[in-house]
Amino acid sequence: MAASPDHEWHAWLRALPKAELHLHIEGTLEPEMMFELAGRNGIVLPYADVQAVRDAYQFTDLQSFLDLYYAGAGVLVTEQDFYDLTMAYLRHAQADGVVHAELMFDPQTHTQRGIALETVFAGLARALREARDTLGISSYLLLSFLRHLSEDEAFATLEAALPLREAYADLWIGIGLDSSERGNPPEKFARVYGRCAELGFRLVAHAGEEGPPAYVRSALDTLKVARIDHGVRSSEDPALLQDLIRRRVPLTVCPLSNLKLGVVHHLRNHNLAKLLRAGAVVTVNSDDPAYFGGYVLDNYIASADALDLSRDELVTLAANSLKASFLPPAEQAGLLDRLSIAAGQS
Ligand code: HPA
Numbered sequence: 001m002a003a004s005p006d007h008e009w010h011a012w013l014r015a016l017p018k019a020e021l022h023l024h025i026e027g028t029l030e031p032e033m034m035f036e037l038a039g040r041n042g043i044v045l046p047y048a049d050v051q052a053v054r055d056a057y058q059f060t061d062l063q064s065f066l067d068l069y070y071a072g073a074g075v076l077v078t079e080q081d082f083y084d085l086t087m088a089y090l091r092h093a094q095a096d097g098v099v100h101a102e103l104m105f106d107p108q109t110h111t112q113r114g115i116a117l118e119t120v121f122a123g124l125a126r127a128l129r130e131a132r133d134t135l136g137i138s139s140y141l142l143l144s145f146l147r148h149l150s151e152d153e154a155f156a157t158l159e160a161a162l163p164l165r166e167a168y169a170d171l172w173i174g175i176g177l178d179s180s181e182r183g184n185p186p187e188k189f190a191r192v193y194g195r196c197a198e199l200g201f202r203l204v205a206h207a208g209e210e211g212p213p214a215y216v217r218s219a220l221d222t223l224k225v226a227r228i229d230h231g232v233r234s235s236e237d238p239a240l241l242q243d244l245i246r247r248r249v250p251l252t253v254c255p256l257s258n259l260k261l262g263v264v265h266h267l268r269n270h271n272l273a274k275l276l277r278a279g280a281v282v283t284v285n286s287d288d289p290a291y292f293g294g295y296v297l298d299n300y301i302a303s304a305d306a307l308d309l310s311r312d313e314l315v316t317l318a319a320n321s322l323k324a325s326f327l328p329p330a331e332q333a334g335l336l337d338r339l340s341i342a343a344g345q346s
């Protein structure tokens with residue numbers, strides 16, 4: 001989109017009902033909240049102030065980000081901390097026109113520090129349920145395994161979480177796979193994903209962010225995921241890309257994340273528009289907005305500016321996000337109706 005001086009199209013874009021499908025709740029921890037939670041939990045941060053934290057966010061690749069991201073999550077201790085974190089994200093998301101969010105969380109990041117799984121679930125769920133009533137945002141949780149740890153540890157996490165499934169059945173509907181991609185291919189988690197499929201969970205996995213297209217193939221065919229998180233390197237394998245298009249497998253693309261982590265060096269070079277125009281089910285998401293400098297609307301706007309996306313393409317991206325969600329078809333249909341009305345209003 002050409003930038004108009006009054007940014008009238010930003011308001012239009014904001015008003016489009018959209019879903020956010022690739023969001024790590026630990027990645028929404030803003031430096032201000034990091035200090036607030038550190039203060040209330042008696043934790044001393046290795047930074048003088050908020051600006052020093054922001055200054056540290058100079059990432060060269062995925063791992064350089066993950067090191068800070070896991071350290072930052074160390075301030076999350078109580079149920080109230082997880083509630084506050086989640087509520088702050090949901091307020092931001094609502095302001096961006098998000099009507100449904102599917103949040104990933106990393107239990108192992110917390111249980112390894114001695115935080116009870118119940119504390120994590122309880123804080124997240126209280127905010128998500130409250131937001132359903134007060135903000136009109138529906139949501140689901142995707143419990144994500146850390147791929148730099150072993151499959152046995154993923155199994156142990158699953159077993160520890162299963163007793164909580166009934167209490168959180170309205171929210172915890174799926175499983176994800178994140179953390180250091182290179183050297184940790186999807187097939188490392190084949191058995192635990194098989195078990196999760198038997199248990200009826202919806203499945204997603206990060207693949208093709210830094211890892212090769214073969215990892216996307218493995219996530220699809222071995223893990224049998226319904227969506228690929230990132231997946232931008234799929235375009236390096238034309239047969240794979242054709243398969244993704246033919247099977248209508250959504251890609252949850254995160255443009256500002258890709259820029260910050262050096263997956264692309266300029267948004268002008270991002271393949272989001274090419275993937276979309278080739279017929280892939282592309283969605284736009286923020287990944288870890290506190291670390292990557294933008295929430296979901298920022299990602300839409302930056303992509304539209306850099307890639308000259310048309311209004312129709314922006315509506316397609318929003319529609320894709322609703323269709324790629326795990327919402328029941330009737331709810332998707334209702335939201336798609338709302339989208340077509342909003343799209344027609346300028
Ligand atoms: O973009 C990501 N990739 C892998 N793991 C992650 N954990 C948080 N964000 C990411």
Ligand SMILES: [Zn+2]
Binds near residue numbers: 022023178206229
């Ligand atoms: Zn991610």
